[in-house]
């Protein structure tokens with residue numbers, strides 16, 4: 001692997017005004033590369049390039065089907081390079097190689113889906129009587145700024161980039177400091193499919209410096225952010241100052257309600273994917289299980305079985321799908337998660353399994369299950385962003401919903417029961433942007449996704465997300481009669 005990676009601004013690979021940053025393999029703790037670090041001047045050049053391309057009309061004036069085909073081709077480019085990209089993603093992020101392939105396939109799917117949607121963004125005519133011809137159209141905002149988190153650097157960039165390009169916007173992407181390498185393939189893809197230079201700009205920089213410069217740049221017309229609540233607030237504040245819209249996706253403390261009539265054996269699979277996929281570093285992770293007291297012990301035994309079945313080792317050794325889990329993204333994140341587990345024990349929670357840092361090099365935390373968690377505990381309210389599942393008990397349906405809705409977040413939720421009425425009622429009452437019934441992560445690229453409450457606002461995925469990237473224009477024409 002090359003040892004130095006640059007930023008991509010206006011179609012050229014360039015050094016960063018703020019020097020370089022080390023990229024560490026969390027599976028070993030070893031440095032694997034350096035990446036150029038952008039400063040505010042680099043951000044300015046990238047925004048200016050994107051603005052120039054937008055104002056030239058070279059992208060926005062295209063027939064949407066032609067733009068859509070380029071977007072689709074970017075997805076195929078990712079798939080054509082899946083093995084080399086998966087290796088880099090695993091080395092910088094820690095996830096198993098087989099999970100990296102899933103992430104890249106998911107990223108390609110966004111380009112397929114939004115490439116297809118490009119020509120569906122249609123206007124409509126509004127009747128105003130015979131003396132007028134009136135129609136509403138949708139135009140791209142212009143420069144879309146996208147600030148990317150480290151948990152799914154490829155998929156998160158794909159999610160916003162594909163929809164932004166399909167609707168005719170140009171983009172400046174600020175990649176995460178911990179995992180900046182894999183985004184290089186988007187620059188390669190943009191070149192390969194023939195997007196004009198300056199349409200896609202990709203730079204890594206510190207959040208406080210390059211991230212803040214980008215979100216506050218007066219040339220930016222729309223912002224997409226996924227990450228923590230405090231950073232989301234900073235970005236929304238910057239967006240408000242420039243009066244530009246933003247989409248915020250800020251994580252959660254999402255709960256599965258497991259009723260006494262649920263299929264407990266099937267739920268093991270939800271535990272495996274819901275909290276241990278990507279070592280729990282998923283905004284919509286199933287980080288709380290609220291289980292009916294009558295099936296609590298049986299479910300805990302099953303969930304502990306799932307946690308113990310996972311082999312934890314460096315992602316690069318995990319070539320094929322298996323009961324495995326990789327490192328967390330960094331030792332800092334791992335230590336933070338382990339610290340939250342200890343603090344929860346201090347507040348009275350019990351460790352049913354896991355809970356400790358592993359005694360091997362790298363950022364490994366044991367797959368963890370905490371029982372005896374009560375709604376007032378810190379761990380029941382704050383995002384761990386690691387492989388830590390909290391188990392809470394309930395005795396009545398009301399109780400379960402109150403606990404589920406009892407955090408400031410509201411990203412997703414789940415209900416597990418064979419009773420259709422009970423399930424339907426819960427889907428109405430769970431305060432979250434997406435509710436799963438009997439399968440955590442049911443849905444796909446087609447289904448809108450985003451938060452209630454502190455989980456953010458705006459929606460990604462699905463047709464709904466297209467409206468983030470366009471602004472409405474109404475045209476009223478007075479006819480001679």
Ligand code: NAD
Pocket residue numbers: 147148149150151174175176177205206207208210211212213215226227228229231232234235249250251252282283383384385
């Ligand atoms: P973060 O929100 O600080 O960083 C996310 C992105 O925002 C990075 O690209 C970062 O450089 C950028 N950024 C940081 N400060 C900025 C600023 N002032 N202006 C503009 N951009 C800025 O998240 P983190 O520090 O990487 O992780 C901390 C916690 O955030 C995690 O423990 C987790 O709880 C949460 N998180 C959530 C998600 C999610 O998908 N919802 C993803 C990553 C992290």
